[in-house]
Amino acid sequence: MALVVAKFGGSSVADADKIKRVAERVVEQRRAGNDVCVVVSAMGDTTDELLELAEQVSPLPPPRELDMLLTSGERISMALLAMAISNLGAEARSFTGSQAGVITTGTHGKARIIDVTPGRIRTALDEGAIAIVAGFQGVSQDTKDITTLGRGGSDTTAVALAAALHADACEIYTDVDGVFTADPRIVPNARKIDTVSYEEMLELAASGAKVLMLRCVEYARRYSVPVHVRSSFSTKQGTWVIDLPEAELVEQAIIRGVAHDNSEAKVTVVGCPDKPGVAAAVFRAVADADVNLDMIVQVGSVAGSGRTDISFTAPKADGRVALAALEKVRAEIGFEKTLYDDHIGKLSLIGAGMKSHPGVSARFFGALADSGVNVEIISTSEIRISVVVRDTDLAGAVKAVHDAFELGDPDNQAIVYAGTGR
Amino acid sequence: MALVVAKFGGSSVADADKIKRVAERVVEQRRAGNDVCVVVSAMGDTTDELLELAEQVSPLPPPRELDMLLTSGERISMALLAMAISNLGAEARSFTGSQAGVITTGTHGKARIIDVTPGRIRTALDEGAIAIVAGFQGVSQDTKDITTLGRGGSDTTAVALAAALHADACEIYTDVDGVFTADPRIVPNARKIDTVSYEEMLELAASGAKVLMLRCVEYARRYSVPVHVRSSFSTKQGTWVIDLPEAELVEQAIIRGVAHDNSEAKVTVVGCPDKPGVAAAVFRAVADADVNLDMIVQVGSVAGSGRTDISFTAPKADGRVALAALEKVRAEIGFEKTLYDDHIGKLSLIGAGMKSHPGVSARFFGALADSGVNVEIISTSEIRISVVVRDTDLAGAVKAVHDAFELGDPDNQAIVYAGTGR
Known part of the structure; x- marks a missing residue:
C-alpha cells in the first residue's frame, strides 16, 4: 500500500x-x-x-x-x-x-x-x-x-x-504523455523519456520545456520526491523525475533531450566604456527592474576604441521594462544606445552525460554548422549547452541536433537504463 | 462616529x-x-x-x-x-x-x-x-x-x-423601501412602516412578510440589535426594527400591518377517535417527518359518533411528506382518511396594541364579513390574529382589513410615534 x-x-x-x-x-x-x-x-x-x-x-x-x-x-x-x-x-x-x-x-x-x-x-x-x-x-x-x-x-x-x-x-x-526528447510538434520522431534526473529536469524546465515548472522541480529535488509526469487520458507510464545514481550517468554520453524557447528577446547595450564595474552597473539596472536575465555575452572591445557591447536575453514580456530601466542609467554609465531584437530563439541540449564527454560539444556545433545555422550567443553548464539563433532557424536547428544525437532511436535510452524503470 | x-x-x-x-x-x-x-x-x-x-x-x-x-x-x-x-x-x-x-x-x-x-x-x-x-x-x-x-x-x-x-x-x-403595512402589489395605498418592534416583526415574518427572515429577527431581538431595512436604490429612511417602549404601545390600538401567505396547504385528518392522545399522535407523526405545522383546528365531534376531524396548515412544499407520514400511522391511530386542500390563503393582522384593545377583533371580523369572506381557521397571539380563507378571497380580504384599520392613512403612524424615529 x-x-x-x-x-x-x-x-x-x-x-x-x-x-x-x-x-x-x-x-x-x-x-x-x-x-x-x-x-x-x-x-x-x-x-x-x-x-x-x-x-x-x-x-x-x-x-x-x-x-x-x-x-x-x-x-x-x-x-x-x-x-x-x-x-x-x-x-x-x-x-x-x-x-x-x-x-x-x-x-x-x-x-x-x-x-x-x-x-x-x-x-x-x-x-x-x-x-x-x-x-x-x-x-x-x-x-x-x-x-x-x-x-x-x-x-x-x-x-x-x-x-x-x-x-x-x-x-x-x-495533456501529454510525459517529457519528450524534443517538442513532438517540431520533431516527429521525438521520443518519450522514461527517466530523467532532477538536475536534468531543472535544465529542461529552465530551457523552455513547459511540462513542469522550475519551482516545482526545485522543490521535488530538495525533498527527493519522485515525480511521475503522465497523461490524464491514458494509463501508460509517463516520465519519472527521480534521483538517478551517478554510476549510471558516467557509463556513456547520455543526452536527455533538446529544449527550445522562443519567448525571449535579445537586448544589446552598445558602446559601453570598457572598464571595470560597467557590466555590473548594466545588470544591476535591469535586475532592479525585476527582469530575469538569461544568457549574457560581452563582445571584446574594438582595438583602441575603449568601448564594448554587452548583450543579454530576457523574456519578451519584460522587454519594455528592461529598455526603460537601461535608458534611465544611460548618461550615468555612459553607453551609446540600446538595440532590441525579438526575432531570436534559444536551443538547449541537456544531458548529465555531457560533463565527462567533450565530444558532445563537437557533435553539437557540427550539426548546427552542417545545417547552416548561425550561432549568436553560447552558454553552458555541466549538463547543458545553450545557443541563441535566428528564430527562423530554430525548428531546423532542433531537428538537426535531435538527429545528430540519435535521440529518436528507441534503443538509445533503453540500453542505458535497462532495469531502472519504476 | x-x-x-x-x-x-x-x-x-x-x-x-x-x-x-x-x-x-x-x-x-x-x-x-x-x-x-x-x-x-x-x-x-x-x-x-x-x-x-x-x-x-x-x-x-x-x-x-x-x-x-x-x-x-x-x-x-x-x-x-x-x-x-x-x-x-x-x-x-x-x-x-x-x-x-x-x-x-x-x-x-x-x-x-x-x-x-x-x-x-x-x-x-x-x-x-x-x-x-x-x-x-x-x-x-x-x-x-x-x-x-x-x-x-x-x-x-x-x-x-x-x-x-x-x-x-x-x-x-x-430591493424594497422597507416593511409595508401590506403587500403594495395587492394594496396600492399600503404605507411604509417607520418603526416596528422585534415582537411585531417576528409575527410579520412568521406570517408571510418576506423582507426579513424569522431567524434574523430572532437574533436581532435576543441581542437588541437595531435593524434598519432599507432600499439599496435610494437614500430614504426605511423601516427600523427596534425595542419599542411599552409605554408607547398602550396609548391606543396600534395595528402595524397585514401580512399574507399563500404558500401553505390545509390537511384534514377525518374521523379521528375522539379520545385523549389522538391529536398528539397525529401531530407527532407529522413532526417526526420534519414538517412544520402552522395553524391547527379540531372540529368538535358529531354527537354520538365518537369521531372528530383535525385540520392543520403546513407548507405546500411539505404536503406530500405530511400525507405519507400520516398514511403510515392511519391503522394505528384509527382515523378514516386524509384530505388535502392547497387552495387556501392565510391573512394575519399584527400590532402590539391589540392585546389591550378587544375592539380590534370585532373590527377585524366585521371587515371580513362585510366583504363576504368565509373564515375557515382562526389562530391568535397577543399581538396577532390570523385566519385561513379561500385563496381566491385572499387579496380582497387583505384590502378589506387594511382599509378597516385605516393603515393607508399617513397620519396614522405619525401621530403615535412622533419623536421616536431614529
Missing part, C-alpha cells in the same frame, strides 16, 4: 464530464489499495473569467483581494471532484490550501511555500477518505491572509504535499 | 456595475465618519449556477462538499467589492465567514450560528479599513468544516456580526 499525491490541472477538470473521469481514475487508485491525496487546479477557463470580472471592477485590483477572488476557482473544482468521487461510493473530503496547512510567504500573486502542516489531510487519509486539496493557494504565515503561488503553483502544491506526507510518489497528470 | 454593519443581497451585487454602486455607497458612509462592516451575498445567479454544476456531477452531493462549493459565491462577490472600494481610494479587506469568526453548528446547509469572534474584523476596523464579510457561511465548531446557514443566512450573518461588534445599527439593504 502506497501513498500517492496526484495533481490534475485545469484542462483535466474543465467540465462536469471530465471531473467524473478524474473521479473514476482516483477511485481506481484508492480501490487498488493506495492512499490518495488529489491536488486540483481551477476548472478550465475559470481563472480567466474571474480575472475578467476583476478587470470590470478595477483596473488595478489590490493583490490581496485578487488572491481572495482567484482562490474561489479551486474551491469550486475540488468540491465538485469530491462530489463525483462520493457518487462512485468512495469517501472524499476537500480542503482549501489553508485547511491543508500550506503556509506561504505574504507576497500575494507569487507567494512561496514556507511549510506544509498537513494534519487534516493525514487524518482524512487515515480514516480511509480520499483527500482533495486546492492547488495554487495557501495562507500567509504572518497575516493569515489567503495567498496564491503564481504560475505552475498547483504542481508545486502537489510536490510540497508529497514531501510533507512522505508520499511514495507525486503524479502530475497533464 | 458610529459602527454600522451593512448587508447587501445578491441582487445588489449582481454585476460589476452594481458592485461599483454599492462600493460608492459604502465609501460615502465611511467618509461620513462611520466604521463600516459590509456583509455580502453571492452575485445574482451565482448560487444557482453552482447548484447546476453540482447537479451535473452528482444527483445527491454530500452536504459538506455542497457547502464548500456554494461558499465560493460570496468569496467572489466580497473580493470584487473590496476591489471596487479600493478603486475609490478607501481601504477594504474581505474575510470569509471562517476568518470573520462566524462559528456554527455542524449541520451543513442549515447551520446555526453559535458564536461570533470577530477579532480580525475589529482589527481591520480599528486600522481604518472597511471590513467585508462573506454572508451565509461560517465554520463548524467541532470539525472546522465550512458550513452554510441556509435561507436568509446573510441577514443573520449581518445581525450576528452587529451584535458581536456592538454595532450601532445593522442595515439590511434590499
Whole structure:
C-alpha cells in the first residue's frame, strides 16, 4: 500500500464530464489499495473569467483581494471532484490550501511555500477518505491572509504535499504523455523519456520545456520526491523525475533531450566604456527592474576604441521594462544606445552525460554548422549547452541536433537504463 | 462616529456595475465618519449556477462538499467589492465567514450560528479599513468544516456580526423601501412602516412578510440589535426594527400591518377517535417527518359518533411528506382518511396594541364579513390574529382589513410615534 499525491490541472477538470473521469481514475487508485491525496487546479477557463470580472471592477485590483477572488476557482473544482468521487461510493473530503496547512510567504500573486502542516489531510487519509486539496493557494504565515503561488503553483502544491506526507510518489497528470526528447510538434520522431534526473529536469524546465515548472522541480529535488509526469487520458507510464545514481550517468554520453524557447528577446547595450564595474552597473539596472536575465555575452572591445557591447536575453514580456530601466542609467554609465531584437530563439541540449564527454560539444556545433545555422550567443553548464539563433532557424536547428544525437532511436535510452524503470 | 454593519443581497451585487454602486455607497458612509462592516451575498445567479454544476456531477452531493462549493459565491462577490472600494481610494479587506469568526453548528446547509469572534474584523476596523464579510457561511465548531446557514443566512450573518461588534445599527439593504403595512402589489395605498418592534416583526415574518427572515429577527431581538431595512436604490429612511417602549404601545390600538401567505396547504385528518392522545399522535407523526405545522383546528365531534376531524396548515412544499407520514400511522391511530386542500390563503393582522384593545377583533371580523369572506381557521397571539380563507378571497380580504384599520392613512403612524424615529 502506497501513498500517492496526484495533481490534475485545469484542462483535466474543465467540465462536469471530465471531473467524473478524474473521479473514476482516483477511485481506481484508492480501490487498488493506495492512499490518495488529489491536488486540483481551477476548472478550465475559470481563472480567466474571474480575472475578467476583476478587470470590470478595477483596473488595478489590490493583490490581496485578487488572491481572495482567484482562490474561489479551486474551491469550486475540488468540491465538485469530491462530489463525483462520493457518487462512485468512495469517501472524499476537500480542503482549501489553508485547511491543508500550506503556509506561504505574504507576497500575494507569487507567494512561496514556507511549510506544509498537513494534519487534516493525514487524518482524512487515515480514516480511509480520499483527500482533495486546492492547488495554487495557501495562507500567509504572518497575516493569515489567503495567498496564491503564481504560475505552475498547483504542481508545486502537489510536490510540497508529497514531501510533507512522505508520499511514495507525486503524479502530475497533464495533456501529454510525459517529457519528450524534443517538442513532438517540431520533431516527429521525438521520443518519450522514461527517466530523467532532477538536475536534468531543472535544465529542461529552465530551457523552455513547459511540462513542469522550475519551482516545482526545485522543490521535488530538495525533498527527493519522485515525480511521475503522465497523461490524464491514458494509463501508460509517463516520465519519472527521480534521483538517478551517478554510476549510471558516467557509463556513456547520455543526452536527455533538446529544449527550445522562443519567448525571449535579445537586448544589446552598445558602446559601453570598457572598464571595470560597467557590466555590473548594466545588470544591476535591469535586475532592479525585476527582469530575469538569461544568457549574457560581452563582445571584446574594438582595438583602441575603449568601448564594448554587452548583450543579454530576457523574456519578451519584460522587454519594455528592461529598455526603460537601461535608458534611465544611460548618461550615468555612459553607453551609446540600446538595440532590441525579438526575432531570436534559444536551443538547449541537456544531458548529465555531457560533463565527462567533450565530444558532445563537437557533435553539437557540427550539426548546427552542417545545417547552416548561425550561432549568436553560447552558454553552458555541466549538463547543458545553450545557443541563441535566428528564430527562423530554430525548428531546423532542433531537428538537426535531435538527429545528430540519435535521440529518436528507441534503443538509445533503453540500453542505458535497462532495469531502472519504476 | 458610529459602527454600522451593512448587508447587501445578491441582487445588489449582481454585476460589476452594481458592485461599483454599492462600493460608492459604502465609501460615502465611511467618509461620513462611520466604521463600516459590509456583509455580502453571492452575485445574482451565482448560487444557482453552482447548484447546476453540482447537479451535473452528482444527483445527491454530500452536504459538506455542497457547502464548500456554494461558499465560493460570496468569496467572489466580497473580493470584487473590496476591489471596487479600493478603486475609490478607501481601504477594504474581505474575510470569509471562517476568518470573520462566524462559528456554527455542524449541520451543513442549515447551520446555526453559535458564536461570533470577530477579532480580525475589529482589527481591520480599528486600522481604518472597511471590513467585508462573506454572508451565509461560517465554520463548524467541532470539525472546522465550512458550513452554510441556509435561507436568509446573510441577514443573520449581518445581525450576528452587529451584535458581536456592538454595532450601532445593522442595515439590511434590499430591493424594497422597507416593511409595508401590506403587500403594495395587492394594496396600492399600503404605507411604509417607520418603526416596528422585534415582537411585531417576528409575527410579520412568521406570517408571510418576506423582507426579513424569522431567524434574523430572532437574533436581532435576543441581542437588541437595531435593524434598519432599507432600499439599496435610494437614500430614504426605511423601516427600523427596534425595542419599542411599552409605554408607547398602550396609548391606543396600534395595528402595524397585514401580512399574507399563500404558500401553505390545509390537511384534514377525518374521523379521528375522539379520545385523549389522538391529536398528539397525529401531530407527532407529522413532526417526526420534519414538517412544520402552522395553524391547527379540531372540529368538535358529531354527537354520538365518537369521531372528530383535525385540520392543520403546513407548507405546500411539505404536503406530500405530511400525507405519507400520516398514511403510515392511519391503522394505528384509527382515523378514516386524509384530505388535502392547497387552495387556501392565510391573512394575519399584527400590532402590539391589540392585546389591550378587544375592539380590534370585532373590527377585524366585521371587515371580513362585510366583504363576504368565509373564515375557515382562526389562530391568535397577543399581538396577532390570523385566519385561513379561500385563496381566491385572499387579496380582497387583505384590502378589506387594511382599509378597516385605516393603515393607508399617513397620519396614522405619525401621530403615535412622533419623536421616536431614529
